[in-house]
Amino acid sequence: MIEQLSWKVGGQQGEGIESTGEIFAIALNRLGYYLYGYRHFSSRIKGGHTNNKIRVSTKEVRSVSDDLDMLIAFDQETIDVNAHELHSGGIIIGDAKFKPVKPEGCKAELVIIPFSEIATELGTSLMKNMVAIGATSAALGVDTATYQAVVEEIFGRKGEKVVTNNMEAIQRGADAFIQSAGKSVQTLSLKKADGKNRMFMIGNDAIALGALAGGARLMAAYPITPASEIMEYLIKKLPEFGGTVIQTEDEIAAATMAIGSNYAGVRTLTASAGPGLSLMMEAIGLSGITETPLVIVDTQRGGPSTGLPTKQEQSDLLAMIYGTHGEIPKIVIAPSTVEEAFYDAIEAFNLAEEYQCPVILLSDLQLSLGKQTVEPLDYHKINIRRGKLNDQELPEREDKSYFKRFEVTDDGVSNRVIPGTKNGIFHVTGVEHDETGKPSEVPQNRKDQMEKRLRKISNLSFPFPIYKREQHEESDVLLIGFNSTRGSIEEAIPRLEEDGFKVNHAQIRLVHPFPADELLPMLERAKKVVVVEHNATGQLASLVKMNAGHGDKIESLLKYDGNPFLPGDIHQQCKEMLVNGHI
Structure with a gap:
């Protein structure tokens, strides 16, 4: 019996590699195991080698494992590329269709199973991934009935026959492994998990859920890897809470639309990756000088330019801090776990409104797309803070002057009103301005406004820096x-x-x-x-x-x-x- 397992499935992109890992992982998560999954995928829609490596453990795990216990191969390239990770007690389970061959020096056992043939007999070769899941189950000593609920959830809308065929594919895969492996292959039986219910999610889902829980009701964004899942999650969820997602024509429009919405009092976010953030830089400056809250998620990926859009990198750090022209107050936070991503997304909105400045939530591809077990989130920790926002009618000023939206204050933060608030009219522009927002190039005013804006984050309060x-x-x-x-x-x-x-x-x-x-x-x-x-x-x-x-x-x-x-x-x-x- 083993306490943890490192499992990988690989093949050509578009062959159902992701769904194979997803079904396998969800079922084991529901048994109470801790999981951590990381996908290696190509920057094209179909074709090119892809794999999904999943770590299963009776204890909490937050990283990819060094080695590999089991490799499920849908083509020879998967074996050639990944065999070096296998240890001497490992197992390769390959589809008979491509006549699997172990590389020289590989000490893992090779078990050949007709994934494609079995699937075709059941109606479609697409079900070969379910056959592979069944073979995996047999190797781990996991009852195939474990997958029943997951299969029903995923395929139930397609009818009972589809559910039945997929479950049969799993069972036949398990039978084929037992028959092919015999007693010559040592199974990798997992110790029993604790059976507790835990969430299983990627970092992007946690960020999106945090934004929702933090009061966001609008997202303006343009799709880009590896940030798109935030948008996809909120497209489904925001309408249930009176919100919406708008896909803009580009990242410039996304950032400026988010500024406009926040200006109107609606908590709004946008999300992108490095190339998109480059386009947003001028708008981030606009948020800074107009002191309008703005929350931006940057999911870092390989650069520069298009670079390695589907690979891990952390090279946006200095750009996020110093990328904007001129000098503005800015807050950049970087969660390191899925749980932190959830809570930090909420805190990003609080900080943006309290300090009236852009807040960048910095993630990276591994955190954003890596899927892992998460302990139940504590919604009692959610605290909405809107800072110096006044949504009530203001007293009329005797001199009929404009509201001092940019009043110079000791803490650098001025009072803010929702547009349309009675007696709260003020001017707003991207040029330097006085306390009422009227454009001004007076040297002393410039000095006062610059120092005021920069002063606001000098005593920033963040709970866990x-x-x-x-x-x-x-x-x-x-x-x-x-x-x-x-x-x-x-x-x-x-x-x-x-x-x-x-x-x-x-x-x-x-x-x-x-x-x-x-x-x-x-x-x-x-x-x-x-x-x-x-x-x-x-x-x-x-x-x-x-x-x-x-x-x-x-x-x-x-x-x-x-x-x-x-x-x-x-x-x-x-x-x-x-x-x-x-x-």
């Missing part, structure tokens, strides 16, 4: 990361400690304004610092050095080949740095 794991008062090494690297870092730490190193961990959740005061004590108590990030230039490391110093201690551990960090990557490379004295 850094996730800290401090096991040691003094550490040999402090590991720092942001977004999805948290899971792999957390798994690498026990391995480094087994090697004799004292390790602490800081995951940056508020990247701007940078939480230097919170991080500084950890830096001071560390002999060495390793910053783990998915880019080629060490952007987070630069932020740490710029805001908290200690550059002589800091080394970057970088990965920018499009693949996520594995725990083993961080363990081995960090160990080499420490042993060889690189840091």
Whole structure:
């Protein structure tokens, strides 16, 4: 019996690879297992190798595993590309249609099953993925009846016969594995899970749900990988709460429409990836100078330009902080788990209205599209804060002057009104202005307004700017990361400690304004610092050095080949740095 399993299915894009993993994972999630799934897919609609790697465990997991226990192959390319991950006790289950062959040196067992033939006998070759699920079940010792409810939910609208045929495909796949493998193949039986109900979702769904729970009622966006799922989720859900999604002609329109809607008092968001954020930069500046709340989600992907649109990278960090022309207040937050993505989405709207500025919720492809088990969300934690928003009638001013929407205040935040509020009329423009919004180029006014705007985030209150794991008062090494690297870092730490190193961990959740005061004590108590990030230039490391110093201690551990960090990557490379004295 094993406590965790690493399982992967692969083939050509468009062959049902995603649905195979989805059905398998949902069923095991409902048995109470913890799961973490990551898809490798091509940037084209159909064709090109794709795979879905899913980790199943009796304990919480937040990263892709280093190795592989079982590989389901719909073509030879899947075996050739992924066999190196298999350990000596692993199993390859291949479709007889392509005559599977193990690469030289591969010690995994090969079991050949006629996926396509069985599926065709049942009516359509498309059901070969269900046959594969059945073979997987037999190898794991999972009852095929486990999939009944999932199959009914997915295929029930197509009729009872379709449900019956799919369940038969699963059963015949299980029978075929038992017959083909015999006693020569050791099954990978999973220990029983706790049976508790947990959610199973991608980060984008958590962000969308958080936006909904946080009071958003409009999303203006243009589809782009890997952000589109946020839009797709809200297209289904917002109308149920009196809201809507508008697909705009481009990202420029999306950002300006979101500004207009927020100006009118409706909590609104937009979401995109790096190329779309580039187009939004001027509008972000407009949000800053007009002090209009704006929430933007940036799901980072491989760049520059179109780059690697379906692969992992974290290279938008500095652009999100410094990309806009001129100087405006801006808040950038970076959740590192699906749960944090939900709560941070809510907090993004609160911060945008409290500080009347753009807030960027920074994600990355692995966090946005990686699917994982999530403990039930606590809706009692939701707190809606709208800052200095006045939706009541204002007293009439004796001098009949305009409302001082941009009044210079000690905290930098001015009172705000909903358009149409009686006695609340003011001027608004993208040029510099005085307290009533009237355009002004008076030097002292410019100085006062600039300082006022920048002052508002100088004392920003954010509940958890850094996730800290401090096991040691003094550490040999402090590991720092942001977004999805948290899971792999957390798994690498026990391995480094087994090697004799004292390790602490800081995951940056508020990247701007940078939480230097919170991080500084950890830096001071560390002999060495390793910053783990998915880019080629060490952007987070630069932020740490710029805001908290200690550059002589800091080394970057970088990965920018499009693949996520594995725990083993961080363990081995960090160990080499420490042993060889690189840091």
